[in-house]
Amino acid sequence: MSGHKNNGSGGHGLRLKVGLAEMLKGGVIMDVTDAKQAEIAEKAGAVAVMALERVPAQIRAEGGVARMASIKKIKEIMSASSIPVMAKCRIGHFAEAQVLQELGVDFIDESEVLTPADELHHVDKHAFKTPFVCGARDLGEALRRIAEGAAMIRTKGEAGTGDVVHAVKHLRQIVKDMRQLTVMSEEELYAAAKEHRAPYELIRMVAKSGKLPVPNFSAGGIATPADAALVRQLGAEAVFVGSGIFMSDSHSFAPAEEAEVRARAIVRATTFFDDPKVLAEASEECTGAMKGLAVAALDASSMMQTRGW
Amino acid sequence: MSSSSNAPQLTIGVLALQGDYASHARVLEEIGVRVKMVRKAQELTGIDGLIIPGGESTTFLKLLAREGLFEPLRSFAASRPTFGTCAGCILLAKHVSGPEQESLGVLDASVERNAYGRQIDSEILTDETRLPGGPLEMVFIRAPRISQVGAEVEVLATRDGSPILVREKNVLAATFHPELSEDRRVHRYFLQMIQERRDSGNS
Numbered sequence: 080m081s082g083h084k085n086n087g088s089g090g091h092g093l094r095l096k097v098g099l100a101e102m103l104k105g106g107v108i109m110d111v112t113d114a115k116q117a118e119i120a121e122k123a124g125a126v127a128v129m130a131l132e133r134v135p136a137q138i139r140a141e142g143g144v145a146r147m148a149s150i151k152k153i154k155e156i157m158s159a160s161s162i163p164v165m166a167k168c169r170i171g172h173f174a175e176a177q178v179l180q181e182l183g184v185d186f187i188d189e190s191e192v193l194t195p196a197d198e199l200h201h202v203d204k205h206a207f208k209t210p211f212v213c214g215a216r217d218l219g220e221a222l223r224r225i226a227e228g229a230a231m232i233r234t235k236g237e238a239g240t241g242d243v244v245h246a247v248k249h250l251r252q253i254v255k256d257m258r259q260l261t262v263m264s265e266e267e268l269y270a271a272a273k274e275h276r277a278p279y280e281l282i283r284m285v286a287k288s289g290k291l292p293v294p295n296f297s298a299g300g301i302a303t304p305a306d307a308a309l310v311r312q313l314g315a316e317a318v319f320v321g322s323g324i325f326m327s328d329s330h331s332f333a334p335a336e337e338a339e340v341r342a343r344a345i346v347r348a349t350t351f352f353d354d355p356k357v358l359a360e361a362s363e364e365c366t367g368a369m370k371g372l373a374v375a376a377l378d379a380s381s382m383m384q385t386r387g388w
Numbered sequence: 389m390s391s392s393s394n395a396p397q398l399t400i401g402v403l404a405l406q407g408d409y410a411s412h413a414r415v416l417e418e419i420g421v422r423v424k425m426v427r428k429a430q431e432l433t434g435i436d437g438l439i440i441p442g443g444e445s446t447t448f449l450k451l452l453a454r455e456g457l458f459e460p461l462r463s464f465a466a467s468r469p470t471f472g473t474c475a476g477c478i479l480l481a482k483h484v485s486g487p488e489q490e491s492l493g494v495l496d497a498s499v500e501r502n503a504y505g506r507q508i509d510s511e512i513l514t515d516e517t518r519l520p521g522g523p524l525e526m527v528f529i530r531a532p533r534i535s536q537v538g539a540e541v542e543v544l545a546t547r548d549g550s551p552i553l554v555r556e557k558n559v560l561a562a563t564f565h566p567e568l569s570e571d572r573r574v575h576r577y578f579l580q581m582i583q584e585r586r587d588s589g590n591s
Contacts, residue, residue: 095510098529098568102442102474105406124450126406126443161487161501162444163530185507185530208508343450350405350451351427 096210096230099163099185100294103127103231103317107307107346108296110134110321113152114159119335120324123342127163127186129319130156135192135239136322136369139381140329145193147175153182165212170387171197173206180209186231187211189224191386192238192321201387204228214298216249216384218256218285219275223388225293226278232291234315235384236299239322239329241371243306245384246299250313253295260286299384302368304348304361311352318349328370341365398582401426401435403461405451407443407475411567415575429460437469437582440476442529442565445501448479449490458492465494469558469585471578477561478532486532495559496538497551503533517545517553519573526552526564534563544577558585 106126111117112134120128132148133141147168157164163185168175170189175196179187189202191214204211205228214235215221221232234253236246260271260282268286272279284292297315301307302323310318324342327333333341344365351357379385400416402409404425413423416439424435432438438461440448452458464470465480472480472495481499484491489501504510510529517524524545534551537543545553552563553574560581566574 091512094527094568095507095512095529098527098565099507099510101408101411101568102444102529104408104410104443105404106444106447121446122450124447126447162446163507180508183506183508210507343454346447346450347454354427 092208093228093230097293099210100212100231103163103296104294105350106317107342107349108165108317108319109324109342110319111156111325114155115335116325116338117156117159117164119339120342121160121162123339124346125162125342126317127165128156128160129165129167129188129321130184131167134322134326135383136241136326136329137239138192139239139372139383145169147172147178147193150178150182153179153184157182157184167193168202169193170195171200171202173202176202176207176209176211180207184209189213189229191235191383195386201227204230212296214384214387215253217252217275218260219277220388221253221291221295222275222277222281222285225281225291229293231294231296233296233298233319234310236297236301237374237377238299238383239372240300240374240377241302241323241326241369242374243300243302243309244374246297246301246306246310247313249299249384250297250310250315253291254314257285257289257291261289300371300374301345302371304344304358304365307345307349308352308358311349318345320345323369326369327367329372333367333369337366341368397422398436398579399424399434400582401432401438403427403438403440403448403476405443405455406447407441408565408567409439409441409443411565412439412441412473415567415572419572419575419579421579428455429457432460432464436586437471437578438464439578440465440470440472440479441567442474442476445475445478445484446489448475462492462494465492465559467558469560469578469582470494471560471562473562473565473567474529474531477534477563480559480561481534483536495554495556495561496541497534497554497556497561498536499563500533500535502530503535504528504531506530513547515545515547519544519577521573524573525569525571526562526566527568528564529568531563534561555581
């Protein structure tokens with residue numbers, strides 16, 4: 080080849096990482112725990128799958144330490160999928176991230192759904208060629224993750240509950256924080272950087288553009304087609320659906336046909352999020368939703384969203 | 389470049405079911421084209437050309453089938469100016485492998501999905517093409533490979549001997565993402581294709 084190439088983790092590297100996130104926009108990323116579910120997800124129109132040992136609802140119900148999925152499981156799902164495959168590592172667990180990169184997963188989710196491995200530090204994501212997605216509850220948290228190299232932000236919500244309330248809360252918070260920056264004066268931006276505990280350069284970038292410098296997706300409790308449309312209308316560029324597709328309650332999987340119908344309806348609602356007519360059809364197609372747990376009834380110690388900073 | 393300023397303003401549709409349609413829209417607006425997002429069959433009317441963006445081709449296919457958009461899109465792409473990037477290129481090709489899947493079949497080419505590997509093998513290359521103006525930056529993301537093209541297909545750029553930018557009559561296809569670079573030559577080339585057809589009275 081005569082041309083010049085660059086695929087390192089420098090400036091070009093970040094563009095490639097964000098580039099893949101761009102391709103996932105307007106789509107649904109689905110949690111799957113085996114090859115069969117991965118096939119159902121792809122058939123339903125998922126843009127990517129998240130390879131897991133247990134979905135968040137099961138992790139929540141079963142307790143114990145939640146770690147990166149088994150390699151066998153991830154490989155099984157990778158070989159069953161023609162769409163991108165994501166996998167989760169624990170917050171701060173850069174060795175798990177190294178393993179996931181070595182396996183060739185397409186995106187790493189440094190996730191609060193798993194038990195954190197470091198109480199102070201997140202993974203230095205610039206050190207990897209594989210792109211990372213990280214959760215956030217407000218703009219400051221989103222920008223701290225972007226400063227560390229995240230190529231995609233998602234709301235944390237409250238995973239594994241099927242209750243969309245905190246995905247909405249976090250999305251509204253991020254959008255509001257960004258809108259406020261756009262009307263600030265130069266000197267106010269320095270103070271805003273301090274308040275949000277985020278790098279000034281990133282604060283300034285958001286103040287200018289009114290949006291995050293990387294794609295902004297939503298996750299955490301999305302369970303129905305209308306939930307997906309809600310977060311899309313609030314500004315999410317794509318959605319992650321975890322337990323909401325394959326679970327009927329915190330312990331048992333829904334029948335495959337039911338999961339497939341749900342998955343398809345959520346994909347449709349995500350594309351036609353601002354078209355109430357299609358949304359009504361998608362909602363009608365969709366039979367049942369996971370029973371779920373009301374976030375308001377959870378005690379603070381069982382919240383996953385407070386993991387990380 | 390050569391887009392004349394006194395030409396009537398063009399409207400280009402961008403298939404907006406999923407993917408980086410907003411990036412294409414941004415580029416088109418920047419070069420003075422009106423943009424229309426297309427998610428339904430009736431939205432294919434009143435446009436001078438159509439872009440099928442990057443994204444997941446499997447997702448596109450499911451949504452096209454469910455919304456009754458497959459056939460209208462196929463007949464548009466068979467006769468009107470249509471430009472596909474990455475997943476869009478996969479959709480336009482006659483034969484798709486890795487795995488085999490349905491396609492619009494309006495470009496006489498065989499395309500292999502994810503043929504360069506996974507995300508970790510994605511890369512940005514800068515190389516000479518048949519477009520004038522020097523080397524072109526090309527962003528490849530989980531890119532497909534065009535393994536074979538028919539006699540009528542004009543190859544405008546190659547990577548390791550495989551075509552990466554091709555044209556057959558009204559159809560333009562790239563396995564990379566010109567919408568993710570600052571260089572506007574590929575989009576301007578597509579505008580030129582539309583303009584040529586207009587000038588020859590063949591809109």
